[in-house]
Amino acid sequence: xxxxxxxxxxxxxxxxxxxxxxxxxxxxxxxxxxxxxxxxxxxxxxxxxxxxxxxxxxxxxxxxxxxxxxxxxxxx
Numbered sequence: 001x002x003x004x005x006x007x008x009x010x011x012x013x014x015x016x017x018x019x020x021x022x023x024x025x026x027x028x029x030x031x032x033x034x035x036x037x038x039x040x041x042x043x044x045x046x047x048x049x050x051x052x053x054x055x056x057x058x059x060x061x062x063x064x065x066x067x068x069x070x071x072x073x074x075x076x
Contacts, residue, residue: 005071008063019060019068023049 006015027040053060059073 010067013063015061019053
């Protein structure tokens, strides 16, 4: 993969990584028969669901300052 815009347009730093999605399960506690419950405070991350956010030939990048930008990508 080759990224067309590898530096952040806002601050000039190189991309730290790509924006990803991942599924997670927020744990519940004290689930009552009527459905009332509380969040337990822990979340189980389902790492096998992790995927890079890709829109056609575009990818969202993130720099160390937390800025996000969209760049085209291609295979050389």
